[in-house]
Amino acid sequence: MKRKVLIVEDEYELALNLKEQILKLGFSVPAVFDNARETLAYLEENSVDLLLVDIMIEGSMDGIGLVGIINKKWGLPIVFSTAYAETELFTKALEVNPAGYLVKPYKMDDLKTTLMLAFSKIDRIEHEVRDSPAFLKVRDKGFLIFLHAEEIILAQADGLYTKIITRTKSYVVRDILKDVEEKLPAKLFLRVHKSFLVNKMHIRSFNGRNAVVDEYTVPIRRGLYKHLQEVVTKRF
The missing domain is CATH 3.40.50.2300 (Response regulator)
Known part of the structure; x- marks a missing residue:
C-alpha cells in the first residue's frame, strides 16, 4: 500500500x-x-x-x-x-x-x-x-503510552476508532479494529465478533451468544462456541 x-x-x-x-x-x-x-x-x-x-x-x-x-x-x-x-x-x-x-x-x-x-x-x-515485547501505542492527554498486550482486556470497534480497555483505564486509538488486531499477538487475542477483539486470558465464561471477558459481556459470532472451548481449555 x-x-x-x-x-x-x-x-x-x-x-x-x-x-x-x-x-x-x-x-x-x-x-x-x-x-x-x-x-x-x-x-x-x-x-x-x-x-x-x-x-x-x-x-x-x-x-x-x-x-x-x-x-x-x-x-x-x-x-x-x-x-x-x-x-x-x-x-x-x-x-x-x-x-x-x-x-x-x-x-x-x-x-x-x-x-x-x-x-x-x-x-x-x-x-x-x-x-520488543508486544506493545500497543496509544495517546492520552498528549502523552505517548506503550500498553503491554497483556494489560489489554479487550478492544471494541467504534467507527474509524477503536476503544482499548484495560483494568485501570480505557483509551481511544485512531485505528480501525482490523489494524489494531494486526498490531497485537494472535496467540493472545481472538476476534470473537466483528466489533470485539478479546484477550484470551481474560475470558471467564461463555455460551452460544456471549462471552464474559473479565467484567465485560460481549457478543460472539455464530459458531464460535466450540472454538472458545478449545481456547479456554488450552490455558490450563
Whole structure:
C-alpha cells in the first residue's frame, strides 16, 4: 500500500508542484490544504502516514501551532518546509520534533531524500517496538503510552476508532479494529465478533451468544462456541 503524504502549503502553485513530485516518488497525496482548520477536520476522519507542513500557512494558526495539535492528538510524523531557515520561528519549529525539514527553494532530490529519511526513521522506531515485547501505542492527554498486550482486556470497534480497555483505564486509538488486531499477538487475542477483539486470558465464561471477558459481556459470532472451548481449555 502506498504511503499517504498530506500537504499543507499556502502557495497554490508550489502545492500543486509538490503533489506532482511526491506522486512521482511513489507516494500518494490524499489531500492538499492551505490552513489548519481544514487540515484538522480532515485528520478527524482520515488517516495519513506523514504531513508536509509549511510553517507559514493561511489563517490565524501557523504551521507550528497546527503541528502542536497534531502531536497531541495523533502523534503523526511531520516534515516542515520553510523559507525562513535562519529565524527564531524556524528554531521554534524544531522544538516540536519534526521528522525532517526542507528549506525553500528546494529541489526534487532534496524532497526525495528528506521523505526517505523520515520514513526510514519511522520504520526503525516501529521495528524496534515490534521486536520488543508486544506493545500497543496509544495517546492520552498528549502523552505517548506503550500498553503491554497483556494489560489489554479487550478492544471494541467504534467507527474509524477503536476503544482499548484495560483494568485501570480505557483509551481511544485512531485505528480501525482490523489494524489494531494486526498490531497485537494472535496467540493472545481472538476476534470473537466483528466489533470485539478479546484477550484470551481474560475470558471467564461463555455460551452460544456471549462471552464474559473479565467484567465485560460481549457478543460472539455464530459458531464460535466450540472454538472458545478449545481456547479456554488450552490455558490450563
